[in-house]
Amino acid sequence: MRKSEGRPWIWLLPSFFLLILVGIIPFFILLYLSFSDYFLLYPDIPRVFVGFKNFKNLVFDPWTYNALQTTFTFVGIALPLEMLIGLGLALLFSRPFKGITLLRTIMLIPLVIAPLVTGLIWNQMFNPDFGIVTYLLHSLGLFLNSGPTIDPSTALFSVAVVDIWRWTPFVMLIILSGILALPKEPFEAARIDGASRWQIFKNITLPLIRYPLTVAFLLRFMEAFKIFDEIWIITGGGPGDATRVVSIHNYKIAFYRWDLGYGSAIALFLEYITIILCAAFYKILQKSE
């Protein structure tokens, strides 16, 4: 055995150093700031420890409450649809047919586009005056003198459509990799026993792909819960506060009002709520097994 192979921690050092630098240290700074009064616009106001003041403000701030409600609604619309469509597409692409490689590649295009660019593209398509989506809706007699992103009742659903368009291929990819790795024997045995397609799917495929499904669900939940880029570009959180999800609320507090104390408290709260919900989902899924 070579000498260096006996010290694996040496090889871990670069990643460990990076983790400390971009993860651990910023987290403790965030923690410190969330218990302080810190306004970047007013450096003359001393940066003092204020205990739970920022968290107390958070609980009684109707804007934060509204933003959380909007975020849950957004996740509630986008996530189930992404999972369902992703599963359907994964099943479709799990069987060989002519042109499958080309189609699969095309399906992945939304994933490789930067979120900012996605936002810009859809912003133009939703443009109430000359956007293609608005034009098509107008020709169907819908949203006349309006547009899907400027009507407060449909704006959130519109940005959820963008999220579904962008992330469904990701869900499909994870589930597809799970399906393609499944053993063939249980399926052959089921077919010999005369099981229908639905029975095979319900009793064999679905239980066997529960892990990729769980991974896709949790990853998408975490991402959808902190969505920012697309909504920021398309609606900026409007009209009014119709699409003001909690990340946009947080950004406005921290980088528009430069209230870094309160902004940090919201960020920390967002972090914990994501962790707690993910842990809860994981437990539920484990129990259901």
Next chain:
Amino acid sequence: MSQEPSKVGRRNFLNYLVAVVATGVVVGVGTYLAIPKESIEKTVTTTVRETFTKTVTQTVTQTSSPTTTITPDSWWADASKKYAGTTIRVLTESVPPSLILQKYVPEFEKLTGIKVEFEATYYDDVYAKEMADFAAHTAIYDVLYVEIEWLGAYAGAGYLFPVEDMIKEHPELTDPNLDLQDFVALDERKYKNKLYTLPYETFGYLYYYRKDLFEKYASDFKKEYGRDLQVPKTMEEYEDIAKFFTGREPNLYGHLAQAKTHNALVCDWQNFHCMFGSPDYEKNFIDPNKMRSSGVVNSSWAVEALEYYIKLLKYAPPGALTYTWDEAGAAMQEGLIAQGPFWGDWALSMFDPSVSKVVDKIGFAAFPRLSKNPEAKTMNGCASGWGINADSKHKEAAWLFAQWTKRKGFDAIWMKDAGVLGRKSSVNDPLVQEVNRKFGNLFTALLDASKYYYFPLRIKEYSEMKTAAEEPLGLAVNGKLSAKEALDMLATRWDEILKRSYP
């Protein structure tokens, strides 16, 4: 409110020319005798035509006014000798005036040996980058674009090195012909009576209108309203025209608004707020005795103003609820708008065929006023300046660059392409006047409009107050709150901010 430029006959012109040359000779001889020999070498009095070579774009001939004294290139080269090889970073907004200036940066580099990294980005990003740079004391940027509404916050926090101090501490690096009084709206760059930034550009809202449509529908309008269709002087006339044009042609609207829940909406609202308020515009936002906003921004006239703003939205494109200045400018360029208030720094882009469908069809004037409140200010003024980062390690080089961009002689060349105001002396420059004639009396309209400009409050809380106004106003224009409810919310927010500094 536009004025026809006076015509000068050939005989008069020759008389003027002789007078100009004679004055120049007298001034030149006087200056020669009055100033020590070495400094004469650094100053050139332009009494005759002077040719500037634009190394990047084209060669133009510019006639400066007889009294304009231009600092020669040799002065800049001498002053910057010590700083040759230094690299400075400039951060500004990516709007036409800055993008035009950017073309001339290699000239400065060649002349002084100072390397300039010129970064132009969108408005919100400029603010975010500057604040991050200040907070971390990283001094990434040396020369900063300072929008008037940020000035109070930056200066109050000590983030800027005052230009006034730079002039005092470094007379040897200060352009002998800087002539601060020559800048439009100089006082708007002061915080607590101290000059913090070097005036860069001054402009404001203007009334944009489609000359072609006004001509085309003149008789129809007269039939319907019994009067001529002309540039409105009052808001009542404006509203009639807005109503008349909306839907007159497919995709044509009679009003322009920037009503996205964004800074742009606050700017738009302020025009109408001040229109209904006192000509002493600062009192429309804060009660100076109490340093509170309640009872002022949510008073009955203020509610009426916001209701009026919302009422006019029906004449604007539906998309106006998602417009900031970028989308509003695009709507104007697309030909969707027959008339409306809009920022003046976009004016010349309306004549650029690569982006505009309304080339040669746009005219400009001052925005109308309410007939019941004719003295009120109605247009948001923007007076930005070059600031020097207090943390910068290259303040001297930064100062030289800032001055070079605003030097006499060059300012007119920049102004004619930028379409905004710089120096007062540049307005009468033949180059600028030519652009004025060609492009809808732009500069005449800007000067006319400047009488009705109001400027953001120069208090350190203003920047935060403006941000805090976005949401209540956004909820009002989207019908989730009444005008009164929104303004009550706004007043409460502003009071909370003010309480911190004025308990």
